Amino acid sequence: MKESTKLGFGSLCAKEIKPSITAAPHILPIYATSSFAFETLDQGINIFTGKEKGHVYGRYGNPTMDAVAEKIARMESGDLETPAAALLCSSGMAAIHTLVLSLMKPGDKILTQANLYGGTTELFQKIFAPLQIEPVFCRLKDLEAVEDQLKSDPSIKLIYFETPANPTLECVDMAQLAMLANKYGAKTLADNTFMTPYFQRPFNYGIDFIIHSTTKFLNGHGNCIAGVMLGRDVEFMQTKVWTTMKLSGTNANPFDSWLVYNGMKTLHVRMDRHELNATALAEHLAGHPLVNRVNYLSLTNHPDHLLAKRQMSGFGAMLSFELKGGLEAGKNFMNAIRIGTLAPTLGDVDTLILHPATMSHLNIPREIRLANGITDGLIRVSVGIEDLQDLISDFDRALEA
Numbered sequence: 085m086k087e088s089t090k091l092g093f094g095s096l097c098a099k100e101i102k103p104s105i106t107a108a109p110h111i112l113p114i115y116a117t118s119s120f121a122f123e124t125l126d127q128g129i130n131i132f133t134g135k136e137k138g139h140v141y142g143r144y145g146n147p148t149m150d151a152v153a154e155k156i157a158r159m160e161s162g163d164l165e166t167p168a169a170a171l172l173c174s175s176g177m178a179a180i181h182t183l184v185l186s187l188m189k190p191g192d193k194i195l196t197q198a199n200l201y202g203g204t205t206e207l208f209q210k211i212f213a214p215l216q217i218e219p220v221f222c223r224l225k226d227l228e229a230v231e232d233q234l235k236s237d238p239s240i241k242l243i244y245f246e247t248p249a250n251p252t253l254e255c256v257d258m259a260q261l262a263m264l265a266n267k268y269g270a271k272t273l274a275d276n277t278f279m280t281p282y283f284q285r286p287f288n289y290g291i292d293f294i295i296h297s298t299t300k301f302l303n304g305h306g307n308c309i310a311g312v313m314l315g316r317d318v319e320f321m322q323t324k325v326w327t328t329m330k331l332s333g334t335n336a337n338p339f340d341s342w343l344v345y346n347g348m349k350t351l352h353v354r355m356d357r358h359e360l361n362a363t364a365l366a367e368h369l370a371g372h373p374l375v376n377r378v379n380y381l382s383l384t385n386h387p388d389h390l391l392a393k394r395q396m397s398g399f400g401a402m403l404s405f406e407l408k409g410g411l412e413a414g415k416n417f418m419n420a421i422r423i424g425t426l427a428p429t430l431g432d433v434d435t436l437i438l439h440p441a442t443m444s445h446l447n448i449p450r451e452i453r454l455a456n457g458i459t460d461g462l463i464r465v466s467v468g469i470e471d472l473q474d475l476i477s478d479f480d481r482a483l484e485a
């Protein structure tokens with residue numbers, strides 16, 4: 085219908101009006117649209133058949149989502165000669181699920197560690213194992229054990245890891261893992277949520293794929309759920325992984341993408357402040373008479389201090405500490421703390437506290453928990469960017485309680 089034709093009221097209600105854009109927006113807009121219109125049928129055919137670049141339908145991609153993915157790809161591939169590719173998903177779990185599904189087929193196995201984020205372990209055991217894609221658990225720090233596994237089982241096609249891992253901050257040697265994986269024809273996938281590309285870039289060590297829960301530090305403000313998948317093999321990301329995402333519907337949405345985009349603008353400033361506070365708090369707690377042990381990677385008594393120094397450019401916001409009084413002391417502390425919020429997440433600007441024994445690791449048998457250093461009195465802290473003095477005095481007050 086020609087614009088000049090006089091429309092009935094109902095048609096006017098339903099009609100899409102083309103906005104008159106007289107100036108390009110300075111800030112990325114939220115493209116809240118499920119589909120994209122074509123100027124002509126030929127253009128539609130060209131975009132559909134991939135001859136011309138363009139957006140089609142929100143599940144396939146959207147300018148807001150793509151801008152966020154591109155920014156993260158640039159951050160993670162800052163030191164590479166050719167940029168990696170990234171796709172934004174509806175959550176960190178969706179990113180892990182979509183990428184692993186794209187990489188594996190029935191009969192393949194995933195070599196991984198016991199101290200993964202609990203949701204990832206469950207995904208491997210409850211969703212992938214019944215599809216004949218089984219996890220094999222191994223101490224990935226023990227490179228001899230890793231090589232034995234790879235040598236004895238050629239069906240291992242992926243090494244999946246977190247470094248540092250939750251909540252004891254155990255690290256794995258990425259360069260060595262990548263070297264072993266190459267030798268035995270497996271791929272490597274790192275969950276880089278804890279460190280972000282500001283402090284750690286797994287691609288620099290030869291890692292093939294990365295995921296993030298962008299829900300955490302990349303967003304930083306605790307107001308959205310999203311995730312990202314990244315790969316150095318751009319062709320594979322743009323074909324196999326993109327197809328898996330669009331057909332599974334695990335794509336992000338424009339509003340949450342935009343919230344991640346906003347958060348990332350201050351990532352470097354936040355991460356510096358997180359680290360400054362975490363270092364000071366860790367040192368303070370390490371000298372406290374009611375604290376048995378502090379796990380923070382800047383402390384020279386952490387078993388992975390030197391490895392962390394080698395492969396990370398900062399120590400991040402995450403620490404954990406063990407109280408002398410066990411479970412009771414842990415509960416008392418959690419109930420007394422005021423500056424930190426008891427919440428099952430991490431990476432926000434405010435301090436977040438979690439008691440692994442009764443929260444994140446509740447379903448893990450006690451002996452396995454203890455063998456991984458997760459004792460009853462252990463408390464995990466995602467140190468925020470508050471004034472340091474307020475943090476220290478409130479921790480002292482809650483410890484006395």
Ligand SMILES: Cc1ncc(COP(=O)(O)O)c(C=O)c1O
Pocket residue numbers: 175176177178201203246275277278296297298299309310311429
């Ligand atoms: C290290 C890590 N990876 C992945 C996830 C899953 O991310 P999401 O909650 O965004 O699905 C989490 C969630 O806590 C996490 O801590």
